[in-house]
Amino acid sequence: MIKIIVVGNGMVGYKFCEKFISKPGQEKYQITVFGEEPRRAYDRVHLSEYFAGKSADDLSMSTSNWYTENNIILNTSELITDINREDKTIHTHLETTHTYDYLVLATGSSAFVPPIKGVEKEGVFVYRTIEDLDAIMSYAKKIKANGSTEAAVLGGGLLGLEAAKAVRDLGLNPHVVEFAPRLMPRQLDKAASDMLQSKIEELNIGIHLNKATQYIDGAESITGMMFAEEELLKVDMLVVSAGIKPRDELGRVSGLEVGVRGGIVVNNKMQTSDPSIFAIGEVALYNHMIYGLVAPGYEMADVAAEQILGSDKVMRDTIDMSTQLKLIGVEVASFGDPFIENEEVTAIIFENKFNGTYKRINVTKDGKTLLGGILVGDSSDYNGLFQIYSNAMALPPNPEDLILGSRGGETSTLGNAMDLPDTAVICSCENVTKGAICCSITDGTCETLGDVVKLTKATSGCGGCKPMVVDLVKAAQKSIGKEIKETICEHFHYTRQELFDIVKINKYTNFYEVVDHHGSGDGCEVCKPIVASIFSSIYNDTANKHVTTQDTNDRYLANIQRNGTYSVVPRIAAGEITPEKLVVIGEVAKQFGLYTKITGAQRIDLFGATLNDLPEIWRILIDNGFESGHAYGKSLRAVKSCVGNAWCRYGMDDSTTFAIELENRYKGIRSPHKLKGGVSACIRECAEARGKDFGLIAVEGGWNLYICGNGGANPKHAVLLAEQIDKETVFKYMDRFLMYYIRTAGPLVRTATWLEKLDGGLDYLKEVIIHDRIGICETLESEMETLIGTYECEWKQVLEKPRLMQRFSHFVNSEDKDDNIEYVPVRDQKMPKSWNF
């Protein structure tokens, strides 16, 4: 056996082992790993999650038996003290000696502690290992017990900000102290740093830039930091996170070439000045640089493994330092050369202080090449921009579209993931190309996204590439003609339509029956409401019957608002209301202190009702002839109408009466999404009927029926289904149309999108519901008749059954209301205090 000894069991040391054992020819080698820490290699990138409750085991890179399974000898808590290069042996602090054929130094780095007077004081820590974190945690607990609240972090770089989050998770107020005039000086320019600073300060984290610390104040333990301007920051703990120092001691004692400022010098094969000794990760000095990121470390591990196995793979000349991450909840990304701006290169900058985003791209003056950029606050464009940059792809005619989005058509400027060259690196942590991802599907090795992740390890590092990987897998599946099923969620491998049939055929009436027989697990916030809605569509069960599986609005028969209170909308069919009823609404609003507003659907919304008050509000409304308006349900909302020929001198027909009839006919019926209707008495179209799921316009000789329109985010005009038909025919076609939609649409798909996706489109729909081509009209009509015949007001049901009232109390063990609700005045009414974080 050829012996390889790996010194250091961090992320890169582990990755070396993982890569090595996956390569052909590795059988002839025996790997022995030495780590000075007591545990297996763990994920240092996500170290701050240790404070947020993750255990050391959660952070571990491998399972406890991974090393034995793969025939690797792991020695933890054993420090290598010397290398004898002539004998090819190493010596440990336990006085043992081991021989090697190849030695891989992956000793990493330690925290760099600047030589400030007093750093040895109690309460000053570094942020590097799980042991460091344990020490920080127990010290924080101690000083908190003594009433301390303030702690500082020295260093405003990536790691420093991570440490600040960790300090905050411990319940202390962090102050970030940075020597440079900006945060993350290696990745951000001043404006980006300012934006990041203001976002972080909103979270009550102090930022102190341009600060040179003179000394650490305090007798035995730290009580403050004195800055150059004689300014004292009072803190009881300090976490130093000001950079890294390569652990190159072994290189020095054994006479390997080291850099002036540390690091063991390596060539592009990752060889040190001794060809049988390799150095990888943060200890390796490549191109006069130490790379403190995981991705280059992993690439070095791969190169070293290939070299030992005799391949000629070498490290790239330039190493990409692009990063995308979330710091204390703020998205930050930087790629390529983030700062370059000169005679040939110009920067395009977009800054929005209102929502806290900053975007910068550096483009050559000919507008052809993207050289780098910075994103703060919203890094959703990162993947696309990074691909354009790293593959030197062509830019759109107006390069600013890359960060502003195309303001004309609907096409994405960042293009389709499938347009990328096969060599494009999609996952830079694991160095996985587009070709590798797509091939694994097209050659049949993998079937699903999960298979691809397992095989290539793409997305398993920082996870930033996930959306692109998902797109590529989908596109590759499609390219080999594999049907991609739009299944509901992890609990059901069915579409909504399939589930609808399953429920109907098996006559299920309870969610758990369905999930136990046809799904797995306990359901979730996606599938539960879908199944509840299917029950309602089949049996016309009101929301009261499926309380457990309804969304909050259906569960409480009201619409949840920003502060956790609810709004109440009684039905005012077609917007017609008597003065007496208007007075009732006013009185109710006054009695319960509610904010009132007219809705877009000709109704009145009463805001700010507490959970406890809902039943009493309904009681008064019902006693005065109102009923639920179902504003909370995926069901018919309102049928809007103009006043019609009763008053209007142009009216051709009685639109108000017809709208009331339609609203009462379909009220309470649950559907895949909300439904809105409109009736206009002439082609002036005052009721905006063509912007609704169904619309009627009075014409000479009857009504024109339009279907599948909507307002909202993607406005769509309804299309003509039938002309000059009478009322009876309208009801007939409407019954068939709505029932067909309810049975076949996907969850939360409105009628317009449903029609767009329907094979054969409008012509086919006409065949089905007018000419009865597939012979289902009778069934559709009778199903609809059942629904119409079984309508009940859900509010009334609650009031009649004390058992149902139990859920309308904020506390189980107290009559009190939620005391967390605060209001501010607005134009003689009130509104919830704003969310200012």
Add this chain to the structure above:
Amino acid sequence: MENVLDKYKTVAIADVKIWFKAGTIKDFPSNRGGCIKYKDKQIAVFNFERRNEWYACQNACPHKMEMVLSRGMTGSADNVPKIACPMHKKTFSLVDGSNLNGEDYSIATYPVKIVEDEVMIGFVD
């Protein structure tokens, strides 16, 4: 507003000093949540009857600090019991409070034990 969350810290069962009687089993709906008041805290309690398990966590959703988690929908992700906030569907593990959407904030959880018919929640103070 941040200090709303300072009140809530996960309690490990070994650290419990007070077992607070929150009510009897029948006071709590099955397979969804109920909110209880303990001193100045609001705690959401879930009777996960289907799994024969009980869980408790802070009632405040750490996303927008509203007292609404008890009104959320229970479910599971990879067989881990979870709660989805009714406001913006942020989901959290009921076992360790971790955020299942990959965001930074998480929730505090509390041990629950059932003694005869009593539902008891564990606190340190």
